[in-house]
Amino acid sequence: MSKKDKVFTVKVRRDFCKGCGLCIEFCKKEVLGTSAKLNRMGYNPAEPVKPEACIGCMMCTQVCPDLAIEVYSG
Amino acid sequence: MELINNWPKYYKKDVVTHYCPGCGHGIVHRIIAELLEEMDLGKQAYLVCPAGCAVLAYHYFDFDVIESAHGRGTAIATGAKRAKPELFVISYQGDGDLSAIGTAETIHSANRGENISVVFINNAVYGMTGGQMAPTSILGQSTTTSPDGRNPEVDGYPLHITDVVANFPGVAYAERVTVASPAAIKKTKKAIRNAFQTQVDGLGYSIVEVLSPCPTNWKMTPVQSCKWIEEEMVKEYKPGLLTDKREERRKDRAC
Ligand SMILES: Cc1ncc(C[n+]2csc(CCOP(=O)(O)OP(=O)(O)O)c2C)c(N)n1
Ligand code: SF4
Ligand code: SF4
Numbered sequence A: 001m002s003k004k005d006k007v008f009t010v011k012v013r014r015d016f017c018k019g020c021g022l023c024i025e026f027c028k029k030e031v032l033g034t035s036a037k038l039n040r041m042g043y044n045p046a047e048p049v050k051p052e053a054c055i056g057c058m059m060c061t062q063v064c065p066d067l068a069i070e071v072y073s074g
Numbered sequence B: 001m002e003l004i005n006n007w008p009k010y011y012k013k014d015v016v017t018h019y020c021p022g023c024g025h026g027i028v029h030r031i032i033a034e035l036l037e038e039m040d041l042g043k044q045a046y047l048v049c050p051a052g053c054a055v056l057a058y059h060y061f062d063f064d065v066i067e068s069a070h071g072r073g074t075a076i077a078t079g080a081k082r083a084k085p086e087l088f089v090i091s092y093q094g095d096g097d098l099s100a101i102g103t104a105e106t107i108h109s110a111n112r113g114e115n116i117s118v119v120f121i122n123n124a125v126y127g128m129t130g131g132q133m134a135p136t137s138i139l140g141q142s143t144t145t146s147p148d149g150r151n152p153e154v155d156g157y158p159l160h161i162t163d164v165v166a167n168f169p170g171v172a173y174a175e176r177v178t179v180a181s182p183a184a185i186k187k188t189k190k191a192i193r194n195a196f197q198t199q200v201d202g203l204g205y206s207i208v209e210v211l212s213p214c215p216t217n218w219k220m221t222p223v224q225s226c227k228w229i230e231e232e233m234v235k236e237y238k239p240g241l242l243t244d245k246r247e248e249r250r251k252d253r254a255c
Helices: A022-026 A059-063 B024-038 B053-059 B073-083 B095-101 B103-111 B161-166 B182-200 B222-236 B246-254
Strands: A008-012 A032-034 A046-048 A069-073 B045-049 B064-067 B088-094 B117-122 B171-178 B205-211 B240-244
Touching: A008 A046, A022 A032, A022 A059, A022 B222, A059 A069, A059 B182, B024 B053, B024 B088, B024 B117, B024 B182, B045 B053, B045 B073, B053 B064, B053 B088, B073 B088, B073 B103, B073 B117, B088 B095, B088 B182, B095 B103, B095 B117, B103 B161, B103 B205, B117 B182, B161 B171, B161 B205, B161 B240, B171 B182, B171 B222, B171 B246, B182 B205, B205 B222
Parallel strands: B045 B064, B045 B088, B088 B117, B117 B205, B171 B205
Antiparallel strands: A008 A069, A032 A046, B171 B240
């Protein structure tokens, strides 16, 4: 299977996210947006809004200062 | 489903740091933890924390960490490395720590060519104490102690401390990088890897200066802070390799 056909799943660990918005800015596929609901820390965390568009480029995990994003293959 | 980005072995599991949203310290912490794992240095690693926002980093790293008095990181690192050369010694310091109160330690440890690695987080302010002007604040930058902007007639000019020490023969490797984009973060990891390898190879002092956002004290969003680094801060502090004397040092060591 080429990388192109691979399926990736991005998850934001919502209670570990500080809502800084860096992942939202740097995801060129606009996979991530802001959740309307506050998390445990009182931030509006990031959440996948177009999960099917994830290409597994790992830009979001590079910029996340809080290791709040997990990317799975499959 | 298989997790691609496994949690770094030398970062405490499920850590929630005290850093502000979008702070660059968290990004550089992750890079250090990943590199110690990739380079298999975690067991002998010994990191010196600064006074500054990274003062609590010992809560996050899962290897030996010691706390220094403000600015004295490279003095402690010198002692540790000389007493136990088998340790892998990192001094982690902010710009207030390294280039203001710690200037003497910085200059002399670099000039002695101590075989240590310094990770220097330059966010152009004193973050922890509320955003006062640092020696590294850029001209015109508004801070709590320069509300009308840094004025060179009163406040002097931004201090390029990494460029200064890069001139010393004992400094084998010096590079300036940023964490303002995913591509820049990859370069930062490569630079810190080179710095770490310099120490492993016994070639002398290595330092990586990281231009790093402090959104809280810059009074910007994290995204605006990254733009400010890329549009303003890099004009004063040009990223790139400042010195690489590793080959020279290797030849010296061989004869
Ligand atoms: C001897 C001493 N003087 C002053 C202080 C107060 N102090 C704590 S952190 C700090 C500046 C930190 O700025 P920086 O090194 O740039 O780190 P940042 O917080 O921006 O990461 C100062 C002046 C102190 N802790 N010890
Ligand atoms: S980069 Fe990390 S902390 Fe920032 S919004 Fe995205 S998941 Fe949250
Ligand atoms: S004050 Fe600045 S350096 Fe300190 S944690 Fe907040 S963003 Fe980071």
